[in-house]
Amino acid sequence: MSETPAQPTQTAEMPNVDPVLLDDLIDAVDEHDTRWLARTLQRMHPADAADLLEALSFDTFSEAVELLGGELPADILIELRDSYREEAVEVLPDAAVASALDELDSDDATTILEDLEDERRERILEDLAPIERAQLERGLSYEEETAGRLMQTEFVAAPEYWTVGHAIDHARALGEELPEVFYELYVTDPGHRLLGTVSLATLLRTPRDVQLSDIMEDPLSTLKPEMDQEEVAFQFRKYSLASAPVTDDGGRLVGMITVDDMVDVMQEENAEDLLSLLNVNSADGADTVWDTVKARAPWLGVNLFTAFISSAIISLFEATIAQIVALAVLMPVVAALGGNAGSQGLAVAVRAIAERQLDGDAARRAIWREVMSGMVNGLIFAVGVGLISLVWFRDIELALVMGVAMMATFVWAGFSGILVPLGLKRLGADPAVASSVFVLTLTDVMAFFSFLGLATLVLL
Numbered sequence: 401m402s403e404t405p406a407q408p409t410q411t412a413e414m415p416n417v418d419p420v421l422l423d424d425l426i427d428a429v430d431e432h433d434t435r436w437l438a439r440t441l442q443r444m445h446p447a448d449a450a451d452l453l454e455a456l457s458f459d460t461f462s463e464a465v466e467l468l469g470g471e472l473p474a475d476i477l478i479e480l481r482d483s484y485r486e487e488a489v490e491v492l493p494d495a496a497v498a499s500a501l502d503e504l505d506s507d508d509a510t511t512i513l514e515d516l517e518d519e520r521r522e523r524i525l526e527d528l529a530p531i532e533r534a535q536l537e538r539g540l541s542y543e544e545e546t547a548g549r550l551m552q553t554e555f556v557a558a559p560e561y562w563t564v565g566h567a568i569d570h571a572r573a574l575g576e577e578l579p580e581v582f583y584e585l586y587v588t589d590p591g592h593r594l595l596g597t598v599s600l601a602t603l604l605r606t607p608r609d610v611q612l613s614d615i616m617e618d619p620l621s622t623l624k625p626e627m628d629q630e631e632v633a634f635q636f637r638k639y640s641l642a643s644a645p646v647t648d649d650g651g652r653l654v655g656m657i658t659v660d661d662m663v664d665v666m667q668e669e670n671a672e673d674l675l676s677l678l679n680v681n682s683a684d685g686a687d688t689v690w691d692t693v694k695a696r697a698p699w700l701g702v703n704l705f706t707a708f709i710s711s712a713i714i715s716l717f718e719a720t721i722a723q724i725v726a727l728a729v730l731m732p733v734v735a736a737l738g739g740n741a742g743s744q745g746l747a748v749a750v751r752a753i754a755e756r757q758l759d760g761d762a763a764r765r766a767i768w769r770e771v772m773s774g775m776v777n778g779l780i781f782a783v784g785v786g787l788i789s790l791v792w793f794r795d796i797e798l799a800l801v802m803g804v805a806m807m808a809t810f811v812w813a814g815f816s817g818i819l820v821p822l823g824l825k826r827l828g829a830d831p832a833v834a835s836s837v838f839v840l841t842l843t844d845v846m847a848f849f850s851f852l853g854l855a856t857l858v859l860l
Contacts, residue, residue: 417455425452429464437464438471450479458487465491474500478508489515498524501536505580507552507661510539514549547632548625550665551646551655554579557586558612560595565608567598581658583642587616593651594622622647623657629665634756636662669754706841710735713845717852720860726793727855730785730802735847737781738809742843743836745770745817750832753825767818774814778807801858805851812846813839 421440428436441449453461453476465472465488477488477500489497489512497516501509501524513521513536525533535553542548556578558567567585571578585603587596596616606615620639623632623646635644636659646655714721714731721727749766752758758766786803790796820838821831 417452422452422455425464426456426460429456429460429467432467434467434471437468441468441476442473446473446475446479449473449476450481450484454481454484458484462487462491469493470496470499472496472500474503474508478504478511485512486515494520494524494527498527501528502532505552505554506535506539506655507550507657509536510549513540514544542625545629546625547623547627547629547646547657548655550629550632550661551623551625551657552579553655555586555645555653555656556582557588557592557653560587560589560611560613560616562612563608564603564606564610564612564615567603567612568608579656581660582656583658585612586645586653586656587612588653592653594619594645594647594653597645619645624648625654630669630754632657633662633665633669637666637755702837706837706844709841710844710848713848714852717848717856720852720856724798724855724859726795726798727852730789730798731848731851733785734802734805734809734851735844737785737806738813738843738847739840741774741777741810742813742817742839745774745814746821746835746839749818749821750835753821753831758822763822767815767822770814770818771811772814774811775807777814778810781810782806797858798855801851801854805847805854808850809843809847813843816842 425437425440427433428440441452444452453464456464461484469492472488472492477485480488492500497512501512504512513525516524525536528536539549539551539553554577556567556571556574558570562570571585583600585598585600586594587598589595595613597619598612598616602615620641621635621644623635623644625646625648632644635641641659641662643656643658645653646657648654717727749758749770752766782803785806786799789802790799793799816839820842821835824831824835824838
């Protein structure tokens with residue numbers, strides 16, 4: 401087997417795994433060629449190496465990690481998707497996990513510790529240096545998906561009376577103890593309370609004899625450890641932050657969060673909202689059929705219940721449908737168009753709520769906009785479906801009923817598409833999770849009730 405593997409090609413859109421390299425990797429696992437595996441992965445960028453490993457079948461991936469043991473680089477481990485990283489951590493011996501924790505920044509180390517069972521986590525923590533163990537235990541003490549879990553406790557801080565030259569010399573002296581990535585220096589008082597920040601760009605442009613207190617600025621955003629990660633992401637987007645300090649209730653600096661972590665959070669939150677709107681969970685390469693069924697069946701059960709609600713509305717007009725068969729042909733048109741209109745408004749509303757764009761007067765303007773949009777779209781499609789119905793069935797009364805029902809359904813779809821998520825938010829529920837079931841049910845009920853009710857009044 402060649403010692404110098406072909407490197408995977410890259411595109412601007414997404415990384416592609418080189419099939420030749422992948423075949424070589426599979427052969428190396430089959431032949432237990434640990435030396436080739438280790439050298440190949442170490443030569444690659446950690447993200448590319450993670451992509452390559454994830455292209456393996458799950459069983460082959462586990463075997464590869466077991467073969468590598470402590471030779472699996474920690475920076476590759478942290479790049480793996482959740483299910484693959486969890487499997488890798490489970491397969492790796494305690495010594496390899498402890499070594500990875502020692503190499504990683506505290507925020508990434510906390511992510512690894514989250515994957516461990518309690519008993520094993522305690523066992524591994526006992527082997528770490530007391531200071532490192534205390535830092536990691538403090539990170540684990542915060543709730544999941546909060547700033548406290550995301551922050552790293554490695555940062556550069558200096559007293560306000562230091563000069564620029566003193567601060568630069570201090571940073572150089574720290575050497576490998578410096579954070580792997582950081583963008584600013586934090587200025588603190590003797591009680592370690594945050595006073596201000598100095599960007600690295602400002603630090604490098606300023607003469608050495610200038611005091612930090614003369615060039616420090618107030619932080620654009622100061623985070624609290626208990627802040628939800630979605631709120632943290634909003635702060636990063638709002639102020640275009642590269643990093644942000646985290647302080648406790650006493651104003652003492654306890655950590656920092658950098659933008660590379662927030663990119664992951666933003667993608668995670670966006671994907672979660674999108675999948676929640678569809679009432680599904682994300683699928684992973686490690687998921688089994690049973691995992692997928694368990695994730696989706698409950699929501700399908702809810703949809704089954706709501707479908708019977710719509711059926712109950714239709715059954716109220718059973719006699720009308722029996723006399724006018726054309727109604728059965730046209731019913732799905734009203735419901736389908738109304739459902740799509742409601743889903744469009746819902747998607748816009750959920751995204752706007754996540755972006756904090758529907759607070760105060762903005763919410764009232766959004767409700768008015770969606771209702772008016774529904775009215776205009778309803779008028780356009782009412783004319784269209786009315787004309788089609790007239791040509792098809794040559795019944796002007798039926799065409800008028802179809803048009804009016806379509807108009808009412810579109811207005812109601814716009815109204816419910818914005819009001820339901822706002823109402824759920826006011827009640828403390830996640831609009832992305834529950835809104836779609838309510839909106840689609842309400843829209844179907846309005847579509848069938850308005851169409852069949854009008855048909856009963858006008859046509860019989």
